[in-house]
Amino acid sequence: MKKYRWLSVALCLVLVLGLGAAASAAVEGELEIFSWWAGDEGPALEALIALYESKYPNVTVINATVTGGSGVNAKAVLKTRMLGGDPPDSFQVHAGQELIGTWVVADRMEDLTWLFEEEDWFDAFPEDLFGLLSTEEGIWSVPVNIHRSNVLYFIPENLEKWGVEAPQTWDEFFEIAPKLVEQGVIPLSVGENWTATHLWESVALAVLGPDKYSDLWAGKLAWTSPEVIEVWELFGRILEYTNSDAPSLSWQQATDMVVEGQAAFNIMGDWASGYMSVTLNVKPGDGYGWAASPGTAGVFMALSDSFGIPVGCPNRENTIAWLKTIGSLEGQDTFNPLKGSISARVDSDLSKYDLYLQSAARDYQNDRIVGSLAHGVVANERFMNDFATVMDIFLANRDARAASNAAHVVAVQSGMAQ
Ligand code: GAL
Numbered sequence: 001m002k003k004y005r006w007l008s009v010a011l012c013l014v015l016v017l018g019l020g021a022a023a024s025a026a027v028e029g030e031l032e033i034f035s036w037w038a039g040d041e042g043p044a045l046e047a048l049i050a051l052y053e054s055k056y057p058n059v060t061v062i063n064a065t066v067t068g069g070s071g072v073n074a075k076a077v078l079k080t081r082m083l084g085g086d087p088p089d090s091f092q093v094h095a096g097q098e099l100i101g102t103w104v105v106a107d108r109m110e111d112l113t114w115l116f117e118e119e120d121w122f123d124a125f126p127e128d129l130f131g132l133l134s135t136e137e138g139i140w141s142v143p144v145n146i147h148r149s150n151v152l153y154f155i156p157e158n159l160e161k162w163g164v165e166a167p168q169t170w171d172e173f174f175e176i177a178p179k180l181v182e183q184g185v186i187p188l189s190v191g192e193n194w195t196a197t198h199l200w201e202s203v204a205l206a207v208l209g210p211d212k213y214s215d216l217w218a219g220k221l222a223w224t225s226p227e228v229i230e231v232w233e234l235f236g237r238i239l240e241y242t243n244s245d246a247p248s249l250s251w252q253q254a255t256d257m258v259v260e261g262q263a264a265f266n267i268m269g270d271w272a273s274g275y276m277s278v279t280l281n282v283k284p285g286d287g288y289g290w291a292a293s294p295g296t297a298g299v300f301m302a303l304s305d306s307f308g309i310p311v312g313c314p315n316r317e318n319t320i321a322w323l324k325t326i327g328s329l330e331g332q333d334t335f336n337p338l339k340g341s342i343s344a345r346v347d348s349d350l351s352k353y354d355l356y357l358q359s360a361a362r363d364y365q366n367d368r369i370v371g372s373l374a375h376g377v378v379a380n381e382r383f384m385n386d387f388a389t390v391m392d393i394f395l396a397n398r399d400a401r402a403a404s405n406a407a408h409v410v411a412v413q414s415g416m417a418q
Contacts, residue, residue, distance in 0.1 A: 274340020
């Protein structure tokens with residue numbers, strides 16, 4: 001009896017392994033993955049591609065990247081390709097309005113509900129995230145991570161040397177900033193245009209609080225209201241304490257200024273934590289410190305990178321295999337510890353994540369969640385493009401009222417306000 005039981009187990013194993021091998025053998029040819037994870041933003045994606053290649057050895061992956069933080073350049077190239085009928089097999093896209101309000105409304109994405117059913121993913125990802133990936137008509141992409149945008153970074157050893165502490169509010173920042181300036185230190189480093197928007201969203205959250213911040217994106221709080229004008233005013237005061245060469249710096253260079261002791265603080269998404277620990281070998285805790293950006297403790301400004309199937313993608317089967325890989329537990333736990341993001345899955349093994357990411361995972365569980373502007377959650381591409389111009393003008397003239405008026409026009413034109 002025992003012998004037969006073993007025989008049947010062995011037979012099942014042969015069948016399962018055989019079918020698995022047949023499934024990966026059917027997946028062959030090329031797979032073009034399009035993203036902005038180039039250069040020192042690349043290690044996490046490269047590890048994920050290596051995992052895919054180990055599962056599907058007959059596929060050659062083309063890692064097509066266009067450099068430029070937050071996808072400023074990649075998104076323009078993608079748009080040309082999509083509109084020209086030349087989509088990549090899959091592309092990096094932020095869950096939320098960048099996906100839904102840009103590509104889904106234009107009927108450019110395939111519904112992936114069947115894949116979520118097949119892979120049993122309905123309980124694997126948090127409910128909040130489904131809100132950003134879906135419409136009533138379907139689910140449009142597979143999330144690979146969750147990033148936090150409202151993080152203040154610093155080097156504890158330097159703060160001690162300069163006799164200051166990480167500010168919990170902007171008032172505290174204004175108290176310590178002159179002290180830093182006296183010592184020849186730039187209080188807050190900033191980089192190119194999109195990093196100013198990144199800072200702006202943290203300032204907006206601090207001034208408005210999570211409810212009104214969300215109201216702004218729901219069209220319920222006017223851009224011309226006194227509170228929003230106050231956001232621009234405070235943002236302008238903060239800019240007085242930033243580096244004058246900001247427009248020519250990438251986000252990595254703005255982070256470098258903190259690590260090298262030229263600046264005290266930087267507000268960036270937690271890809272900066274990945275950059276510091278993986279590329280610069282500056283580790284969380286002993287090396288760098290972090291806190292919620294001033295005035296935003298208890299709120300987690302979230303964003304998520306995801307991938308889907310663009311309509312007409314050349315290698316659909318290979319793309320499906322890619323999506324299965326990135327949505328799997330193994331895929332998420334390979335990618336995220338290197339990326340500086342937490343897993344989008346609820347069942348990840350936190351022991352594989354560093355101190356910073358463990359704390360981010362805890363905060364994601366306990367904090368109030370709001371969506372990032374600079375990284376595609378709350379606004380569509382139309383708004384984002386025009387808001388970059390509003391930002392450029394504000395950086396030059398610091399006119400809060402004019403910026404609020406201009407942003408109002410942009411919100412109306414992009415269908416986000418009346
Ligand atoms: C964000 C993206 C992150 C990171 C960052 C800097 O938009 O979600 O994964 O790549 O840009 O480029």
